[in-house]
Amino acid sequence: MPSYDYPFNERIRTLLRLEDLFLKVLHNLEGDHEFLHHNVLLSTFQILDIIERAELKMDLLQELDRQKMVMNHLRGNPSIEEQALDELIADIDNAAHPLRNIAGKLGQPLRDNEWLMSIKQRTVIPGGVCEFDLPSYHYWLGLSSERRKHDISIWISPLIPLYNAIRIILHILRGSGATSRMTAINGAYQQMLGGAKPAQMLRVETSDDTPCFPEVSANKYAINIRFNSLDNAQRPRPCDTDIDFSLTLCNL
Missing domain, CATH: 2.60.440.10 (YacF-like domains)
Incomplete structure (x- = not known):
């Protein structure tokens, strides 16, 4: 069934936007064409712009801790299936632990990559990533899909804990009503x-x-x-x- 989510506040609006971008990143990364991998980077750059303006790490960790406490209080409730509750608590722990271990600012390893940031700067210009503007990027897009996927997986790996935390929080939110x-x-x-x-x-x-x-x-x-x-x-x-x-x- 087609579904439409409408957020009531900026906090949930930000999480939904990030979820949408992460889904596009992961979907396009599965493909082999260079245009799909170009779209992966465009979505990744948008993710960086969003998390630059929001203090997400602490907010997500606090929400995960709060949800774990809520779930633990449900233990012993006859209307709650214990196995499903245990799985959900484990999912919360699995999302919180890697996020808690991130040192510094979210996405900082990508911002420290001068080559990626040179591409990001050109993406704000219409048609600004043509081969004559960024020959090194044009060369990279011409490499094998396996090489591009390997590189992208390394680049986005610091952001995956963020996605996992957002995914579990929105899962709980959607199932709450x-x-x-x-x-x-x-x-x-x-x-x-x-x-x-x-x-x-x-x-x-x-x-x-x-x-x-x-x-x-x-x-x-x-x-x-x-x-x-x-x-x-x-x-x-x-x-x-x-x-x-x-x-x-x-x-x-």
């Missing part, structure tokens, strides 16, 4: 929010044959969802039919 079946009348849905602990993210899931996508406007007080479709010119147009969907309010 109860899912409800809703209907958007004439493509529109509104819900008022209350409670002492506001949601941090909402998830909207639709069936595979739904010809619309949701646009969400939300804060700690209310949710507004408007389903739109695309016309032949790829312009959004409001759906005027009833749309069934699943809604999950998530909170760590």
Whole structure:
């Protein structure tokens, strides 16, 4: 089912952006074409830009420690499967330990690589990484795919603990809420929010044959969802039919 995540705060927004970039890095790295590996580096440079502006390491470690404490308090609960709980706690430990062992700033080994940073500087210029601009990069892209994959794996290895921590935290977040079946009348849905602990993210899931996508406007007080479709010119147009969907309010 197509799913759409909508973050309620900048912290979750940053984690979702990083998750999206890491998934692109890992997916393109599996391929062999030089253009795919070029895209790996472009996404990696975007990851560096994001983590440059955020104090992620301490925030992620604190959240992992807090989630481990929450999970340990669930031991003995008859509605919780002990084996699944043990596996989740082990995943948290496996994510926290390598992240805790990183010395210095996240991604610093990549910033210390002058060659990679010379490429990064050129990527902000439209068409700035042509062969006449960066002949050494053009030469590297012409090497074997095995050599490029080996090099990239070394370069991104300092960032993998960050990805693993983000992955487990978002996994817990997405599984934290109860899912409800809703209907958007004439493509529109509104819900008022209350409670002492506001949601941090909402998830909207639709069936595979739904010809619309949701646009969400939300804060700690209310949710507004408007389903739109695309016309032949790829312009959004409001759906005027009833749309069934699943809604999950998530909170760590």
